[in-house]
Amino acid sequence: MALSISNLRNPFFSSLRVGAQEAADLFGIKLLVVDAENRDAQQLTDIANLIKQKVDVIIINPTNTESITPGIELANKENIPVITVDRKSSAGKILCHIESDNIEGGRMAARILAKSINSKGRVIEIEGIPGTSAAHERGLGFNEELGKYPNIVVVSREVANFDRKEARAIMRHLLQNNIQFEAVLLIMIT
Numbered sequence: 001m002a003l004s005i006s007n008l009r010n011p012f013f014s015s016l017r018v019g020a021q022e023a024a025d026l027f028g029i030k031l032l033v034v035d036a037e038n039r040d041a042q043q044l045t046d047i048a049n050l051i052k053q054k055v056d057v058i059i060i061n062p063t064n065t066e067s068i069t070p071g072i073e074l075a076n077k078e079n080i081p082v083i084t085v086d087r088k089s090s091a092g093k094i095l096c097h098i099e100s101d102n103i104e105g106g107r108m109a110a111r112i113l114a115k116s117i118n119s120k121g122r123v124i125e126i127e128g129i130p131g132t133s134a135a136h137e138r139g140l141g142f143n144e145e146l147g148k149y150p151n152i153v154v155v156s157r158e159v160a161n162f163d164r165k166e167a168r169a170i171m172r173h174l175l176q177n178n179i180q181f182e183a184v185l186l187i188m189i190t
Helices: 010-027 040-052 069-077 101-114 131-148 164-176
Strands: 002-005 034-035 056-060 082-085 096-098 121-128 154-161 181-188
Touching: 002 010, 002 040, 010 034, 010 056, 040 056, 040 069, 056 069, 069 082, 101 131, 101 181, 121 164, 131 154, 131 181, 154 164
Parallel strands: 002 034, 002 056, 056 082, 082 096, 121 154, 121 181
Antiparallel strands: none
């Protein structure tokens, strides 16, 4: 069995790896783990190498919804079942997909944010990696729900690629440019 993770530096994915290893150990299954470090090409290379090793199942946390397709299709051709986790694939045969409800998570974030600023104010939205289903769906839910609050306006939308250092740099830049805001939505956990 193999697990291809988009980025092990992300604490969420690091805990995913730990949980997968614990489950594999419990059932006496050998688990191979590869880290794409958020590089689409690296993940495809990793998947090709796992297929060459003739793994029984590949669990994939895609770096990108679109770019993962060739890797999944290659596994499909070799009759290796594929399970996706947290982020979807736009194509290929998937045995099952495991995720949270990202759209509802975005809606919940908007409601909490609106309540915290009394349904009035300026917001900065910092999203994850464009092209991932998680970032897209959370942003969709957030902005859909935020539309119910006419006195809240998003003054800046930025991309931090699910990376804390990038998010800090973005906030530093916005503060240096005197962007006025009352709240920040930081879509970082994926």
